[in-house]
Amino acid sequence: MEQSEGVIALKGVSKVFRDFWLRPTVKAVEGLDLSVAKGEVFALLGPNGSGKSTTIKMILGLMAPSGGEVRLFGRKPDSAVARSRLGYLPELSYLHPYLTARETLMYYAGLCNLDRRTAKERTAQLLAMVGLESVAGRPVGGFSKGMARRIALACSLIGKPELLILDEPTSGLDPVSTSEVKSLVKTLSAGGMTILMTSHLLGDAQDVCDRYAILNFGRKVAEGDLKTLGTSLQDVFLSKVGVGRGFDVAGFLK
Amino acid sequence: MKKFLEILVLESKRLVRTGTAGMLASAAVAWMFAMPYLVRSDGTASGATEMYMKYSLGGVFALVTVALAASAAGSISAERDEKRLQLTLARPVRFFVVALGRMAAISLCGAAVLALATAILVAKIDSRPCSRVYSPKMESPREEALRLYDSVMQDPGIDAEIKKAPKDAILRVLEQKAWDNYQTIPKGRDAAWKMGDVDAKGRLMSVRLRFTNNFDTREKVVGVFRYGGFSGSISNVTQAVVAVPLDSQEVLPEGDPSVLTFSNRGENTLMLRPRRDIKLLVEADSFAMNAVRAWIVLSSMLALVVAFAVFLGSALGKAVAIFTVMSFLAVTEMGPSVVEQYPDALETDTRDRISLMVTRAVGKVTRPVGSFTPLESLAANDMVEFGEVARAVGEDMVVLPLLLAFLSGLALSFKKV
Structure with missing residues (x-):
């Protein structure tokens, strides 16, 4: 089942947000078909409000689709078994400010059912990997945005997931850290991990991803690898999404 | 169980490190020592003792209930509003366990503060045995x-x-x-x-x-x-x-x-x-044992309030959840006297009938919370009966919070994160 459907399979998925009186307000995603195979690094691209985060939340089982079907490892996404096989890095770090870096990792290790010893080992390894061993005992509420991002990335890896979902993984990182994250994604992919990521930085996506899907206004407007889409991801993106909204900035400034 | 404990520990750390637990404990100790100077007794030694027992622990209970109900209503709702909750819910953990762990942690915090107040009460009151109370057997x-x-x-x-x-x-x-x-x-x-x-x-x-x-x-x-x-x-x-x-x-x-x-x-x-x-x-037995039983009943009542507040926080936004739980507490406190004192005893007016029906319904749901029976018993030196303790633990601390945790899990799965 998993082989034929892929790690992630979306068939005709749509999401309509409704107000208190259940009147439809926004069509966030419409008729989305998507499949991510095992070991693939897949990028979900699109401008703000294109439906990327909503799609990710439906894949994570945090939001139910209004129509269509989402499958994760061949199961419903709210299945605990399916969720035990994934790691997730949200767009912002969303850490508990009163926990230390070490406690944060230990907490998520516990939720991933790791025993105490393994959790401690992995916490130490991941703190070393993200270069935060020296501040492991400090509350993350006092961390800079970049440090918090690195802890959040470590949290997403604590359960040794088969699928890693990264929402804007390089957001808030300096160039060195960005390069480290890209290199990490490549290393994890080489180890057989499936990765789904979103990014506004097309260059970053182009450096690490095998395939891409471009969303605009909740619809998929393009999908494929660089060969099928064209040589420059930026050209494809601009042609499908548009170069601007036709606002005369120069005229406004006069 | 492991995940339940993880969430319980996380929530306990929140209560301790944000200062909630410390402030409550300090306020409880201050109230227990300051109360005799603030409340006038009837002038007799026994009256002073009775008032001290009733209002010192009663005051701490009211304080802990209001503070922790607000904290519980904001526990899940604030995390959802700040989007932090999605990191927990994206893990292989059942949603009702998330609610149950928080309920347990906040209830334990409240029980600890109440235990501190009860210990001060026992230390300050001369030990005197409590009495089991029998009423004439009559038709109800x-x-x-x-x-x-x-x-x-x-x-x-x-x-x-x-x-x-x-x-x-x-x-x-x-x-x-x-x-x-x-x-x-x-x-x-x-x-x-x-x-x-x-x-x-x-x-x-x-x-x-x-x-x-x-x-x-x-x-x-x-x-x-x-x-x-x-x-x-x-x-x-x-x-x-x-x-x-x-x-x-x-x-x-x-x-x-x-x-x-x-x-x-x-x-x-x-x-x-x-x-x-x-x-x-x-x-019957000693005052200290009676105080322990009263503490168990009060802690059970608190656990039910906390569970209800966590449920509201799972289904509603933070501000609405806190407002709703505070309104429920107010109706619980005022409802019985409104019903008792209402002049239209026979409810001949339709509007009166509907209003009283709503008040009574809320009163029924929140009855255990609105009842200060253990405090009154303690103050009168009447034995807090084992049956009452068993009912409080069974209903208010176990069955109803479990039901509310399950409903919270359902609410979390429907409410978008």
């Missing part, structure tokens, strides 16, 4: 109301308009009257009350009572109580609540061990409400 007020209903409806002396009132309203009025039915004891006559199964072997006994008279004035009351082979004399004034010790100094024939009698040897006819005014007290 509800049974009496049902028995009298038909004769009331057929009584030509009763206004036809009153008879048009809903049956429930009439029964409620009759039930209320049943509590206040007076029994008259003319001078030179005896009165007897069946006390049921009293376990009093080798223990000290007394009778607590309050007499009045036809004119509701202070008059001397003289008489003798007898229970089994024990007796006690009273020579006091009416209207005061007095406790008459029973002993076996006076040689008496073995009486019916289950009947308490009173011989009115004074000059006046006496009256009392048997359901309210007469109790047989049998010495």
